[in-house]
Amino acid sequence: MENETKTEEAKTPVFLEEAKKLAERIEKANIESSSLLKQMQEIEAFKALGGKSEGRAQEVIKAEIDPRAYAKAALAGKIIPK
Secondary structure (H helix, E strand, O other): OHHHHHHHHHHHHHHHHHHHHHHHHHHHHHHHHHHHHHHHHHHHHHHHHOOOOOOOOOOOOOOOOOHHHHHHHHHHOOOOOO
8 A cells, every 4th residue: 555655646747747837838839939930920921011912913004105106206315225
C-alpha cells in the first residue's frame, strides 16, 4: 500500500512537467499564429486599400492617331520617339 502511494506521487510531478511543457508550446503557437494573422490582415488591407486587389483590371484605351497627324506632331517636336 505504501509503495503504491510513492509511485503515484512520483508520477504526478512527471505529468505536471509534461503538462507545463505542453502549455508553453501551445502558448508559443498561439502567439505565433496571432502574429501571422495580423500580418495577413495587413496584407489584405493593403490589397483592398492600395489598389492591389485581385479584381478585374481596367483596360487602358489608347487613342489612335491618324498617321498624318502623328507625322505633323513628330515634325513639330511634340512627340518624342522611343
